[in-house]
Amino acid sequence: MTLASDDKVLILFRHAKAEQVYGKADHxxxxxxxxxxxxxxxxxxxxEHELGPELVLCSTAVRTRQTWEAAVDGGACGETVEFDDSIYSGGAQTVLQTVREAAGEAQVVMVVGHNPTMAALASGLSEGDGSSAAHxxxxxxxxxxxxxxxxxxxPWSGLDIGTAALERCHVSRG
Known part of the structure; x- marks a missing residue:
């Protein structure tokens, strides 16, 4: 993916299907x-779509860590992976603040997290802008x-509600 110097890409990735075990801690x-x-x-x-993040911010939950590991086994790559509990425990505003603070000079950042936070963040950041098929x-x-x-x-510090465009949305099934 070719980006202009001030262009940024944020990839929001909801974890894959997790077990439902009575009595097991959600995390x-x-x-x-x-x-x-x-x-x-x-x-x-x-x-396939050449979406290789320079930074992956991953929830500390077992299922998100396993999602990223399996995605790497499938061909995904990320230069740096950081595990952050705020992605597990926080809502959309908390995750947005984590991205603002952690992204640094990266042009492509991925968050591996949970719903409803990932969907709410994607919807809020784009507020209907971008691809109608993606919306x-x-x-x-x-x-x-x-x-x-x-x-x-x-700059990542300026990322806020209504400042991004949703270019793609994909549901992965193997």
Whole structure:
């Protein structure tokens, strides 16, 4: 992907399908076999579309860490991966602030996180701007293994509600 010097890309990746085990702490839930296949398919899609983030901000939850690992097995790449509990425990505003503070000079940043935060952030940042097909995909529910790709021009510190365009939305199935 070719970017102008002030262009930024934010990729929001909802974790893959996780187990539902009574009594198991939410933070400790693992991916199902389907979840691993879907995450690998997401990695292949990211690779195919040349969406290699310089920085991956990943929730500390087991299922998000496993989602990123399986995506890498499928072909995804990320130069630096940071695990941040605020992506697990925070809402859209908290995750947005984490991106603003952590992104630095990176042009392409990915967040591997949870819903409803990922869908709310994608919707809020773009406020209807961008691809109508991508917005239809987002409005359809942003299920597990969904990816939203947003484009933004300017410093990360200025990223805010209504400042980005939703370019792509993809639901990965393996």
């Amino acid at each position: 400790e839930r693992s991916l199902t076999a389907r979840g691993r296949r879907d995450a690998m398919a997401a990695g292949a899609w990211l690779h 239809e995909c987002l409005a359809a529910g942003f299920p597990t293994s969904s990816i939203a790709v947003l484009r933004y021009a300017g």
